[in-house]
Amino acid sequence: MTVPVSAPVPAPVPAPVPGLRERKKQRTRDALIRVALELFTRHGYEATTVDEIVDAVEVSQRTFFRYFSSKEEAVFAVQQMTEERFVHALGQRPPDEAPIDAMRNAVLSAWDTIGEAIEEVIPVDLHLRTYRMIESTPALLAVHLRRSTEMEETIARIIAAREGLDVDEDPRPRIAVAAFSGVMRVTGQMWGRGTDGSLEAIRALTEQYLDQLGPALAPRWRD
Amino acid sequence: MTVPVSAPVPAPVPAPVPGLRERKKQRTRDALIRVALELFTRHGYEATTVDEIVDAVEVSQRTFFRYFSSKEEAVFAVQQMTEERFVHALGQRPPDEAPIDAMRNAVLSAWDTIGEAIEEVIPVDLHLRTYRMIESTPALLAVHLRRSTEMEETIARIIAAREGLDVDEDPRPRIAVAAFSGVMRVTGQMWGRGTDGSLEAIRALTEQYLDQLGPALAPRWRD
DNA sequence: TTGTCAATTGTCAGTCGCTGTCATTAGCCT
DNA sequence: AGGCTAATGACAGCGACTGACAATTGACAA
Structure with a gap:
């Protein structure tokens, strides 16, 4: 050696x-x-x-x-960049953060730097319109969701590695990622339906909705 | 009146x-x-x-x-039936159950009666093989996921109604459903990859994985 | 029973996404 | 300059899907 x-x-x-x-x-x-x-x-x-x-x-x-x-793939070329951003940001999170927190902070920090990266290829405005188009076009939404689940597997492996686990032994990484991704998808949906199409708006929604994950799983909602 | x-x-x-x-x-x-x-x-x-x-x-x-x-729609004709089963089962849950529990129990009770309903159209065996094909065929997986999110909206409205909430005011119904559905999707994936293709197997996995949702969101996994 | 109406089906032509093949063009490198 | 190879274009063809029109066939009343 x-x-x-x-x-x-x-x-x-x-x-x-x-x-x-x-x-x-x-x-x-x-x-x-x-x-x-x-x-x-x-x-x-x-x-x-x-x-x-x-x-x-x-x-x-x-x-x-x-x-x-x-034809579909052309639509997601820019999307792909932002996904890579997120994965990178997740890799940078300190190892002592809880899994859910690491993902949460990774998205938020990714949102901060995504604007400029996109601008190199297309106007940000066009990218935002593209996102809305994806959400409202069944064929594209389908592909978008499939791509998301593919990325979930990647993320699950990163989370598992952080915690020193094997994804095929302990189901928690995949489950945590699935729950997290579900919320992120709802976030995207709501943002697409709303009137404020700014990057700030989706950032705010991201925080707001992730904060509701715990309460939403609580046994009692009325209090 | x-x-x-x-x-x-x-x-x-x-x-x-x-x-x-x-x-x-x-x-x-x-x-x-x-x-x-x-x-x-x-x-x-x-x-x-x-x-x-x-x-x-x-x-x-x-x-x-x-x-x-x-061509895709033909694949999901039977799937559609099982979805309607679940929605029906959810509607039957007692109103005092927590949202997550209601969904959990609805799936489990749906799994119990789905077999016979399917048999009227095709052999159950064929349906199980179809499910695996969907999971392993990108084009079908995409459609499957889109259909799932469409159903999530339906479910979210049922949950909201149970709790006397407005889905557009309180995000918790959609978030709870998204997290729940995410786990169900992982369940389906794991079942498809495993060796036991029986209905009992997927039922068991459903229970097991849903039990892990709480722990997966906990701040500390190691103990 | 028969004739009429409307639903269902078949035929055909055409569009569009996508692929294999092969010739042509155009950077690259000695 | 000239050979090599990557990139492109041109063309033929397949399969999913649609619109239009004609043919068939249950339904239902006279």
């Missing part, structure tokens, strides 16, 4: 200049996302055909499906 | 003999469901085309889409 004393840096700056080819790809991808979301939110998701998107971006339909495995 | 003393029965037997036309429709519909689920579970959902189903039942493709608005 060798003890790594001073490991050599594997790659100082792996991508200093991404190269023309890579930059071109990134631009095409971003353009597809922007145009797609713009058309989706303007005319509706199903009313917009893939042909309309690729005509506007001036690429072939085949290219669209090389970037996104489906 | 009139006090209903002894309400007259509105319609004694509205449908004594459904008529040939109606019976024929029911038979076609049941046949489509049976054959579809059989083929789906045997060869896989996406691998089975609608044409294969309608060829086996000897109807036109157009007829299939008159009975089911999509």
Whole structure:
């Protein structure tokens, strides 16, 4: 067994200049996302055909499906970024926090930094309209929920690791995450139905609803 | 204001003999469901085309889409029945039960009577295989989750009514239901992955996992 | 029984999402 | 400059789904 004393840096700056080819790809991808979301939110998701998107971006339909495995996937490209934010934030939480608190604080801190990250690809305004579209379009809502449960498994494993547990032995990580995610979903729903579409509003709702989780499970509601 | 003393029965037997036309429709519909689920579970959902189903039942493709608005909907026809069972069972719970307990007992009592109800349309065995297929087929899982959240809204309103609350004023009904449903979903997942595919097994898991909801939300897991 | 009405079904043509294939283009690297 | 390879475009085809119209078949009254 060798003890790594001073490991050599594997790659100082792996991508200093991404190269023309890579930059071109990134631009095409971003353009597809922007145009797609713009058309989706303007005319509706199903009313917009893939042909309309690729005509506007001036690429072939085949290219669209090389970037996104489906029309739906284009909708969730930005969503994916915010999910990664949350997972990262959760990993940063101090290990002595209770599981529920760690998740709660991770969402709240994620909400704080998400705005700027989104702005690099699309206007935040467009992203908010996209979120509402997802909530109100059955086909998209379905995919959204499936993606959420996929992330729940990821989160459950992080929580289990924090507590030194095995997810397949102790059901509590998955259950805590499921309960937490359920509340977050209701939060998103209520925010989408409300009139205040700001990031501050959803942050406030997040806190408010998570605070109600304990009381909601209490045996007696009337007092 | 009139006090209903002894309400007259509105319609004694509205449908004594459904008529040939109606019976024929029911038979076609049941046949489509049976054959579809059989083929789906045997060869896989996406691998089975609608044409294969309608060829086996000897109807036109157009007829299939008159009975089911999509290929997916055929999968959930039986599921729908069990959901109605649960809603009914929930309505029967005594009003003094705590919300969470009412839901818990409603599922458990529903599991008891679901078997026979299913058998009228398809073999229970086929239904169990269908459930597993849904869990393991992304496209179906997505639809399943969306249907679940639609039912959550229904349940939340029942809970709110029991407690004399307005779902749009007090968030607790929706939150309690979301947490509850999250746990039920994990239950279904775990059951689908396990080896014991019996109705007893899922009943046992239901009890076990719901018992863990409180502990999972506790601030300290280690003791 | 028969004729009429309306519900149900079949046929056909067409749209749209999506995929496999193959030729063409265009960065990249020696 | 020229070869290599990644990216794109063009095309054909499949399967889910829909609209429109014609054909069939129970229902029900004359």
